[in-house]
Amino acid sequence: MAGIRKAEISDADVVSSLILQTGIRFLPLVFGPQVKLILGRLIKTPGTVFYIDNVYVLEIDEGKVVGAMVAYPGYIIRKRSLKTALVLFEMMGMELIRRIRVFRLVESKNKVNKDEFYISNIAIDSEHRGMGYGTKLLKYSEELAKEHGLGKLSLDVENTNSNAIEFYKRLGYRGTKVKRMYIKGSQFTFVRMQKLLNK
Ligand SMILES: CC(C)(COP(=O)(O)OP(=O)(O)OC[C@H]1O[C@@H](n2cnc3c(N)ncnc32)[C@H](O)[C@@H]1OP(=O)(O)O)[C@@H](O)C(=O)NCCC(=O)NCCS
Numbered sequence: 001m002a003g004i005r006k007a008e009i010s011d012a013d014v015v016s017s018l019i020l021q022t023g024i025r026f027l028p029l030v031f032g033p034q035v036k037l038i039l040g041r042l043i044k045t046p047g048t049v050f051y052i053d054n055v056y057v058l059e060i061d062e063g064k065v066v067g068a069m070v071a072y073p074g075y076i077i078r079k080r081s082l083k084t085a086l087v088l089f090e091m092m093g094m095e096l097i098r099r100i101r102v103f104r105l106v107e108s109k110n111k112v113n114k115d116e117f118y119i120s121n122i123a124i125d126s127e128h129r130g131m132g133y134g135t136k137l138l139k140y141s142e143e144l145a146k147e148h149g150l151g152k153l154s155l156d157v158e159n160t161n162s163n164a165i166e167f168y169k170r171l172g173y174r175g176t177k178v179k180r181m182y183i184k185g186s187q188f189t190f191v192r193m194q195k196l197l198n199k
Pocket of ligand 1: 125128161
């Protein structure tokens with residue numbers, strides 16, 4: 001039986017590995033080679049956007065975590081940006097300053113409205129894909145959105161990730177805009193996808 005629960009500090013390692021799978025090329029370019037450690041620290045530090053209170057895990061028998069989702073209402077991003085930046089500075093030091101244009105670019109392209117529930121990352125362990133777990137986790141985000149009184153879900157997906165795009169379409173998401181970014185000589189194209197919930 002698969003169940004979904006809020007993440008705990010002890011899940012940080014598995015969750016950071018799963019998050020990494022949502023942007024295998026993109027995330028190391030943005031955060032640098034220490035990306036997994038940095039994600040782990042963000043997950044463990046209260047007040048960051050990646051803190052465990054915004055992370056949900058899917059576990060199967062014997063408590064084995066095989067999926068994770070980072071999701072939150074758009075209005076908390078601004079509240080948590082300072083703490084997130086401070087942790088990044090602690091972890092990256094001057095490297096953060098060198099990469100500040102990259103962070104600013106990503107932030108400006110991925111703006112989320114206050115009235116949207118944003119799915120920042122969702123991943124299922126490669127051994128457990130195609131078993132309906134991703135569907136279960138993504139549908140759970142609809143309950144979370146409703147709990148927060150929000151009627152719109154949004155997310156960003158790389159245009160090369162056709163598997164995920166099909167997955168989102170099947171669950172009622174529609175592409176609303178396309179955003180291009182150049183990071184360290186590589187081009188990334190993201191599709192913003194959204195779903196309106198029935199009131
Ligand atoms: C996208 C992702 C979360 C979907 O999770 P999932 O558990 O595989 O999804 P589901 O099993 O609920 O549904 C996937 C669909 O693809 C089909 N499928 C079959 N084999 C599959 C496989 N090996 N991998 C993925 N999907 C597969 C499933 O049958 C299902 O189709 P259906 O609804 O018509 O039955 C998962 O593939 C993943 O973690 N990908 C890597 C991370 C990623 O790209 N995240 C999104 C970034 S924005």
